[in-house]
Amino acid sequence: MTFSNVSLILFKKAINHVQRGDIEEAAFNMKKYLTLENGDVFIGTAAGNLTKEIHGELVFTTSMTGYQETLTDPSYTNQMITFTYPLIGNYGISLGANQSPSVAAAAVVAQEFAETVYHYQSVMTVSQFLEKAGVPAIIGVDTRKLTKVIREHGTMAASLTNQPLSKSQLNGSQTVADVVKSATYSPADGAQATHVVLVDFGVKTNIIKSLQAFNVSVTVVTPEATFQDIEALHPDGILLSNGPGNPEDFSAFLPVISQLQNQYPLFGICLGHQLLALANGAHTYKMPFGHRGINHPVKNLKTGEVIMTSQNHGYAVDIDSVDNTPLEVTGIEINDNTCEALEYPNRPVFSVQYHPEAAPGPHEARRLFNQFVELMHANGGIK
Numbered sequence: 001m002t003f004s005n006v007s008l009i010l011f012k013k014a015i016n017h018v019q020r021g022d023i024e025e026a027a028f029n030m031k032k033y034l035t036l037e038n039g040d041v042f043i044g045t046a047a048g049n050l051t052k053e054i055h056g057e058l059v060f061t062t063s064m065t066g067y068q069e070t071l072t073d074p075s076y077t078n079q080m081i082t083f084t085y086p087l088i089g090n091y092g093i094s095l096g097a098n099q100s101p102s103v104a105a106a107a108v109v110a111q112e113f114a115e116t117v118y119h120y121q122s123v124m125t126v127s128q129f130l131e132k133a134g135v136p137a138i139i140g141v142d143t144r145k146l147t148k149v150i151r152e153h154g155t156m157a158a159s160l161t162n163q164p165l166s167k168s169q170l171n172g173s174q175t176v177a178d179v180v181k182s183a184t185y186s187p188a189d190g191a192q193a194t195h196v197v198l199v200d201f202g203v204k205t206n207i208i209k210s211l212q213a214f215n216v217s218v219t220v221v222t223p224e225a226t227f228q229d230i231e232a233l234h235p236d237g238i239l240l241s242n243g244p245g246n247p248e249d250f251s252a253f254l255p256v257i258s259q260l261q262n263q264y265p266l267f268g269i270c271l272g273h274q275l276l277a278l279a280n281g282a283h284t285y286k287m288p289f290g291h292r293g294i295n296h297p298v299k300n301l302k303t304g305e306v307i308m309t310s311q312n313h314g315y316a317v318d319i320d321s322v323d324n325t326p327l328e329v330t331g332i333e334i335n336d337n338t339c340e341a342l343e344y345p346n347r348p349v350f351s352v353q354y355h356p357e358a359a360p361g362p363h364e365a366r367r368l369f370n371q372f373v374e375l376m377h378a379n380g381g382i383k
């Protein structure tokens with residue numbers, strides 16, 4: 001072997017070393033640490049926004065599809081979503097599926113993101129979607145194990161960081177979601193016959209679309225609206241929307257609901273259902289790990305029929321506390337007997353804990369919009 005050959009080999013080794021070192025460092029930089037309130041740490045790889053660090057409430061959803069609708073659902077504000085389904089992003093991201101202008105979830109935990117998408121409607125991958133929205137994600141996590149931990153300990157606060165956290169850095173406080181404040185606006189179809197005022201606690205786009213599908217015009221108001229503000233809009237009916245956070249944080253709006261339910265047909269969805277219950281004197285409580293998924297069976301106690309429903313909630317109405325109110329429980333989740341539907345007897349007032357607009361989810365409950373519209377018509381809603 002000549003001298004130059006030896007030096008070439010040494011040079012190549014040096015280059016290799018430098019390259020390997022760089023790659024190892026890059027791989028180290030791509031690491032993310034998910035630290036739970038109970039001290040458990042899950043290590044994975046960064047995706048989405050690679051640098052952002054987040055503290056939030058860690059929840060899981062069992063939905064196998066509909067990740068885009070889930071990520072953009074405002075009810076997930078300040079929450080980190082763990083997808084129990086192992087491969088997320090299989091059919092990419094498409095225009096028109098968003099439930100709000102951008103990703104609402106604080107962060108995403110998944111086992112794997114599909115990086116190659118062949119769906120003809122897809123405009124980008126899920127990690128590009130998160131990157132564009134500035135939302136971090138951790139992938140390569142054993143989400144099955146993580147979900148078992150959440151089921152055991154209940155929903156926990158967690159931190160998603162780029163470096164390991166020491167015990168003293170662990171912040172155990174639960175993050176309460178901010179109230180989503182939206183401007184008052186009228187979706188562009190104002191000339192329709194029936195008019196709904198929607199109180200927006202963090203509304204999903206598909207609720208508005210579902211009403212518009214029945215030729216209903218919708219005016220959206222914030223929870224700062226007074227009864228007089230709403231009355232001045234001459235509604236035929238009121239919809240109380242879904243939204244993030246603890247329903248008890250909206251106590252200022254409860255007297256308005258009490259007045260509205262005396263005057264108008266009223267339909268509450270998810271947070272709106274919880275608020276209708278609170279306004280009538282029932283209680284809500286935090287569930288151990290909530291209902292988040294698209295196959296929650298709900299039994300209609302009046303007909304005995306069971307339908308599959310889409311759900312995303314961490315709080316529930318205390319079913320026994322409804323006994324001391326004018327309301328009637330008309331639906332239960334048959335896995336755990338929690339309160340899923342309420343009615344105000346002899347009034348056009350009702351609510352559901354699940355999502356009749358179901359985006360994502362099965363559409364069996366869509367008929368509730370029909371029911372709401374019929375109640376408004378029966379109440380003289382058509383002018």
Ligand SMILES: NC(=O)CC[C@H](N)C(=O)O
Pocket residue numbers: 075241242243244245246247269270271272312313314315316
């Ligand atoms: N989707 C919702 O409206 C959720 C309601 C409430 N924030 C809960 O978690 O129970």
